[in-house]
Amino acid sequence: MNFGPLTIVVYVALAALVLYRVVYKQLRGTMLSRKSLVTLPLVLTAIGVVTIVDALPKASTGELALLGADIAVLVVLGLGRSASTTLTRQGNTTFQxxxxxxxVLWLATIGARVGFGFLGGYLGIDDSLTSASIMLTLGLSIGIQNALTYYRIEQRGLPLAEQSRPVRA
Incomplete structure (x- = not known):
């Protein structure tokens, strides 16, 4: 894969964000709300869609197939990550x-994403779509993880806190 300086900075910043906001908080444990389940995957997916707009029309069949396989694997890993967490009631919300x-599943997610990039290079597939789609695939993976988590919360009748801003008088 051919990384320019800006791409490397974006990857490092994204990795730091995901490691803290998602991985660290999940392992340490965190209170959940609808906002916390929706915001990050929505933002990452939206940025990802905007990012791939230029690369998508120029993408070869090989690039599109690689992206489809990448998304499929990351969705399965997202489902596994959700299933591997425990959900308990704490006050008026759910603790995950x-x-x-x-x-292990987060490490597999990172490994799969990097592996697909190297696989594309090995197969001689241009990496512009692979590089442009990192936020999209990560957003989809976290989004499917959070969707299953929300489903599990609903199935168990657990509460979710509403994170609204306080009303000022």
Whole structure:
């Protein structure tokens, strides 16, 4: 894969954001709200869609196939990550805590994403779509993870806190 300086900075910043906001918080445990389940995957997916707009029309069949396989694998890993967390009621919300398996699945997610990039290079597939789609694929993976988490919360009748701004008088 051919990374320019800006691409490397974006990847490092994204990795730091995901490691803290998602991985660290899941392993340490965090209170959940609708906002916390929706915001990050929505933002990452939206940025990802905007980012791939230029690369998509120029993408070869190989690039599109690689992107489809990448998304499929990351969606499955997202489902596994959700299933590997425990959900418990704490006050008026649900507390989510990851396990050792959650960490392994996050490492597999990172490995799969990097692996697809190298696979594309090995197969001689241009990496412009692979590079442009990182936020999209990560947003979709976290989004499917959070969708299953929300489904599990609903199935168990657990509450979710509403994170609204306080009304000023």
């Amino acid at each position: 805590k990851g396990s050792a398996l959650t960490l």
